[in-house]
Amino acid sequence: MYYNIHSGPLAKGCDMCLVGAKAVIFITGLCRYRCFYCPVDRERFGRDVIYVNDVRADTVGDVVREVAASGAAGAAITGGDPLEVPERVVEVSSALKREFGRGFHIHLYTRPTSLNNTTTNALINSGVDEVRLHFLSYGEVSGRLHHIAALKYAGLSVGVEIPAIPGLEASMSGAINALAERGLVDFVNINELDVSDSNIEALRSLGYRVSNGSAYGSVEAAKRLMGLLEGVPVNICRSRTKDLYQIGARIFREAMFSAAPPERVQDDGTIEYTEHGVHPGHRLAGRIKVKMRLGGKYLEIA
Numbered sequence: 001m002y003y004n005i006h007s008g009p010l011a012k013g014c015d016m017c018l019v020g021a022k023a024v025i026f027i028t029g030l031c032r033y034r035c036f037y038c039p040v041d042r043e044r045f046g047r048d049v050i051y052v053n054d055v056r057a058d059t060v061g062d063v064v065r066e067v068a069a070s071g072a073a074g075a076a077i078t079g080g081d082p083l084e085v086p087e088r089v090v091e092v093s094s095a096l097k098r099e100f101g102r103g104f105h106i107h108l109y110t111r112p113t114s115l116n117n118t119t120t121n122a123l124i125n126s127g128v129d130e131v132r133l134h135f136l137s138y139g140e141v142s143g144r145l146h147h148i149a150a151l152k153y154a155g156l157s158v159g160v161e162i163p164a165i166p167g168l169e170a171s172m173s174g175a176i177n178a179l180a181e182r183g184l185v186d187f188v189n190i191n192e193l194d195v196s197d198s199n200i201e202a203l204r205s206l207g208y209r210v211s212n213g214s215a216y217g218s219v220e221a222a223k224r225l226m227g228l229l230e231g232v233p234v235n236i237c238r239s240r241t242k243d244l245y246q247i248g249a250r251i252f253r254e255a256m257f258s259a260a261p262p263e264r265v266q267d268d269g270t271i272e273y274t275e276h277g278v279h280p281g282h283r284l285a286g287r288i289k290v291k292m293r294l295g296g297k298y299l300e301i302a
């Protein structure tokens with residue numbers, strides 16, 4: 001069930017994500033960019049809302065409670081662009097480290113063009129362990145090298161996380177290799193280009209074809225890009241790995257964390273239980289119910 005391709009060691013954030021140990025914190029829908037490949041749900045994009053694993057959170061306390069309920073050992077901070085709300089990134093990351101300890105691993109996604117003195121300082125003082133930058137060309141990173149160097153100097157891990165876009169391999173590899181030559185990148189994560197309601201029109205208008213929920217030729221583009229990169233570990237993250245492996249593992253972990261006797265967690269992460277206080281596998285077990293946690297709600301199926 002593992003479809004990824006990689007050379008060299010995986011980044012810590014990927015290692016944990018693949019076993020479902022990361023909570024996903026959508027820290028704001030605000031974003032000044034209009035990336036044609038943007039996968040963010042149009043209901044959320046541009047709105048200053050917070051979600052943890054798709055459950056709405058209104059305060060930093062809500063975020064911490066929801067992360068605790070998920071049993072996660074780390075978090076991925078995403079958006080929107082998290083650096084639209086640098087103070088919130090600091091507040092949330094600091095609160096998570098206080099609650100779960102320094103070993104609670106936090107990675108964050110942004111664009112290099114969002115790095116300036118204020119946001120770079122915020123990241124350095126936030127407790128974020130790993131920053132993942134996405135860009136398509138060297139022009140987007142060339143003016144930010146000193147900020148990236150400052151992150152590295154402060155001990156943060158810096159990676160590149162980009163979608164595999166057929167036709168842009170030369171531009172993307174040129175930019176990544178320029179960072180790698182300067183020792184400014186620790187890892188590269190190339191995602192299969194997912195197609196959703198949010199980006200399908202933009203992708204089609206640029207001539208991309210859709211096949212099984214991804215852009216046609218995206219995996220091949222990822223392999224070509226991987227072949228052009230030098231001196232840096234690369235992971236190609238396939239959509240099937242995310243859908244079947246990583247999300248399933250996260251649901252299973254959450255269920256293992258929240259289930260209590262006489263409940264029993266099934267392989268798909270749903271929780272099976274009886275109303276009579278006996279183990280569901282016992283011959284005396286009464287009516288079995290299955291409960292599922294969907295978007296923060298428990299649904300019971302008799």
Ligand code: SF4
Binds near residue numbers: 079
């Ligand atoms: S930076 Fe992220 S959220 Fe903003 S448009 Fe680009 S992909 Fe979408």
